[in-house]
Amino acid sequence: MKEPTLKPSRPFFASGPCAKRPGWSVDALSGAFLGRSHRSSLGKARLHEVIEKSRAVLGIPSDYRVGIVPASDTGAVEMVLWSVLGARGVDMLAWESFGAGWVTDVVKQLKLTDVRQLEAEYGALPDLSQVDPARDVVFTWNGTTSGVRVPNGDWIRADREGLSICDATSAAFAMDLPWDKLDVATWSWQKVLGGEAAHGMLVLSPRAVARLESYAPPRPLPKIFRMVKAGKLNEDIFKGSTINTPSMLCVEDALDGLRWAESIGGLRELLARSRRNLAVLSDWVERTPWVEFLAKDPAIRSSTSICLSLVEPWFLALPKDARMAHVKKLTGLLEKKDVAYDINSYVDAPPGLRIWGGGTIEASDLEALTPWLDWAYSETRQA
Numbered sequence: 001m002k003e004p005t006l007k008p009s010r011p012f013f014a015s016g017p018c019a020k021r022p023g024w025s026v027d028a029l030s031g032a033f034l035g036r037s038h039r040s041s042l043g044k045a046r047l048h049e050v051i052e053k054s055r056a057v058l059g060i061p062s063d064y065r066v067g068i069v070p071a072s073d074t075g076a077v078e079m080v081l082w083s084v085l086g087a088r089g090v091d092m093l094a095w096e097s098f099g100a101g102w103v104t105d106v107v108k109q110l111k112l113t114d115v116r117q118l119e120a121e122y123g124a125l126p127d128l129s130q131v132d133p134a135r136d137v138v139f140t141w142n143g144t145t146s147g148v149r150v151p152n153g154d155w156i157r158a159d160r161e162g163l164s165i166c167d168a169t170s171a172a173f174a175m176d177l178p179w180d181k182l183d184v185a186t187w188s189w190q191k192v193l194g195g196e197a198a199h200g201m202l203v204l205s206p207r208a209v210a211r212l213e214s215y216a217p218p219r220p221l222p223k224i225f226r227m228v229k230a231g232k233l234n235e236d237i238f239k240g241s242t243i244n245t246p247s248m249l250c251v252e253d254a255l256d257g258l259r260w261a262e263s264i265g266g267l268r269e270l271l272a273r274s275r276r277n278l279a280v281l282s283d284w285v286e287r288t289p290w291v292e293f294l295a296k297d298p299a300i301r302s303s304t305s306i307c308l309s310l311v312e313p314w315f316l317a318l319p320k321d322a323r324m325a326h327v328k329k330l331t332g333l334l335e336k337k338d339v340a341y342d343i344n345s346y347v348d349a350p351p352g353l354r355i356w357g358g359g360t361i362e363a364s365d366l367e368a369l370t371p372w373l374d375w376a377y378s379e380t381r382q383a
């Protein structure tokens with residue numbers, strides 16, 4: 001096969017940290033609020049702006065709290081698991097490694113006993129109809145390492161008694177999130193809007209706040225997990241008074257991403273861009289015999305972390321180590337050509353490709369990428 005000539009204009013297809021928005025340069029940070037206290041009125045105003053812009057773009061109801069918390073999405077999820085679980089039984093959903101990590105936390109670290117684990121293999125979803133509305137439920141909206149997402153929130157009952165706790169880090173700003181079905185949602189800046197890592201976003205419904213104020217977990221909570229003061233939610237966290245010191249450089253970058261989102265038409269256009277990106281790869285997969293989606297069912301297929309399997313018999317006949325080595329060779333070749341960076345599947349996932357399709361990616365770059373994928377496959381296969 002002849003080596004293609006046209007390269008993607010930006011070879012950044014990693015699933016986190018994700019590509020910056022089109023046109024981004026460090027100049028976007030020139031107005032950052034640096035060398036000043038984040039607790040000054042101007043500093044707090046910047047943090048509050050992140051909160052309110054996030055609320056506006058995502059359509060989060062006005063009676064939901066939105067806060068900036070330490071330690072990225074992981075920090076946001078952990079502080080909630082530690083603060084609210086144990087009040088009732090919990091259903092833990094997992095179908096890839098991040099969901100599995102939350103199961104480990106709940107079973108091995110929190111050592112909760114009334115836990116049901118509803119799990120599925122890479123490429124599939126557990127049976128969502130098994131979720132019990134009398135119990136809490138913890139799940140990822142989009143499983144970043146398998147490219148499998150929940151299709152919608154219909155399986156979460158409006159009259160649930162438990163809390164629905166959603167790790168939405170690779171879904172927020174790319175997929176429709178039904179806020180009436182979510183009591184807790186989290187994400188990190190480094191995902192769909194291409195911000196910098198460091199801080200997490202935490203959304204709490206009024207029911208989640210009621211749980212925090214009525215349930216004192218029987219365990220010590222480190223300072224960076226504590227959201228309740230004298231039995232009341234610490235509202236300051238949700239107005240921009242962060243628990244500890246944030247990076248105002250990262251804050252500026254998060255604002256840049258949000259301003260860009262607003263400038264292109266908000267959530268509707270972000271979702272449309274991600275759908276178009278998935279469509280480009282779907283068209284290519286359909287006409288390409290050596291590759292298939294890891295998620296067989298289109299209804300649960302991610303439009304952000306798009307996971308693909310190599311399916312020709314010679315490849316499938318190899319032991320796992322050799323399949324991993326082969327994929328590494330293929331992706332290494334693309335990296336060397338500056339065509340695609342970081343598109344190897346996640347270490348725990350079946351060996352294959354994972355290509356980011358969130359809104360900061362241009363569909364034209366994915367179109368330019370596909371002939372290169374065919375070329376790299378053909379080159380490495382021959383070798």
Ligand SMILES: Cc1ncc(COP(=O)(O)O)c(C=O)c1O
Pocket residue numbers: 015016071072073074075098099140142143144145167169170188190197
């Ligand atoms: C579903 C999911 N949860 C949690 C995380 C961890 O996010 P962070 O490293 O921002 O804490 C990731 C990162 O890729 C993720 O994809």
